[in-house]
Amino acid sequence: MIKLEYFTADDFPKLIEWISDEELLLNWAGSAFRFPLTDDKLNWYIKGANNFDESDTLIYKAVDTSTGLTVGHISLTAVNRSNRSARITRVIVGNPAERGKKIGEQMIKAIMHTGFKELKLHRMSLGVYDFNEPAIRCYKKCGFNVDGILRDISRHGDSFWSIMEMSILENEWFEKYSGQQSLAPVSEISSD
Numbered sequence: 001m002i003k004l005e006y007f008t009a010d011d012f013p014k015l016i017e018w019i020s021d022e023e024l025l026l027n028w029a030g031s032a033f034r035f036p037l038t039d040d041k042l043n044w045y046i047k048g049a050n051n052f053d054e055s056d057t058l059i060y061k062a063v064d065t066s067t068g069l070t071v072g073h074i075s076l077t078a079v080n081r082s083n084r085s086a087r088i089t090r091v092i093v094g095n096p097a098e099r100g101k102k103i104g105e106q107m108i109k110a111i112m113h114t115g116f117k118e119l120k121l122h123r124m125s126l127g128v129y130d131f132n133e134p135a136i137r138c139y140k141k142c143g144f145n146v147d148g149i150l151r152d153i154s155r156h157g158d159s160f161w162s163i164m165e166m167s168i169l170e171n172e173w174f175e176k177y178s179g180q181q182s183l184a185p186v187s188e189i190s191s192d
Contacts, residue, residue, distance in 0.1 A: 002103060005063055049075075057078075059090075071095065081119075091104065124168055125166065130161075149162050
């Protein structure tokens with residue numbers, strides 16, 4: 001099982017280690033960063049984040065509760081309290097050997113719990129490159145619906161990448177998860 005804790009400067013080395021090449025950085029963050037990822041760039045990323053009551057960005061690391069090790073990263077951005085919406089961004093399971101073992105699914109469920117139960121959001125969205133089939137399967141399994149495709153939105157070398165836009169609404173989330181163990185208790189989502 002994983003829990004979410006706020007991502008801090010102490011976590012920079014692990015994320016920099018995970019984002020080891022330009023293509024992975026682009027897949028993880030779109031055009032928000034240029035390779036290589038550095039402490040200075042990550043300081044910019046966390047500036048003004050993680051004030052739960054006021055920030056429009058909440059950035060988390062995913063911690064394996066059985067080992068205490070950081071296993072992933074996820075953020076909730078564009079938090080709009082008046083529209084009750086937010087966007088899930090920058091999702092990564094750090095160790096490639098751990099991908100496909102439901103860590104990403106647990107991270108998505110935990111961030112949805114934060115959004116729908118704690119922030120009282122109505123809508124959560126995300127964008128994923130349309131070739132990232134494992135991530136798309138994960139998001140669909142968690143209850144996200146496909147809203148559409150933004151074609152050829154990002155140029156990478158001689159090719160263009162398209163983004164699949166997905167979303168889930170609060171009523172869809174409550175219908176899917178009410179009464180299930182996947183609703184993480186508040187104590188499992190920590191700011192420590």
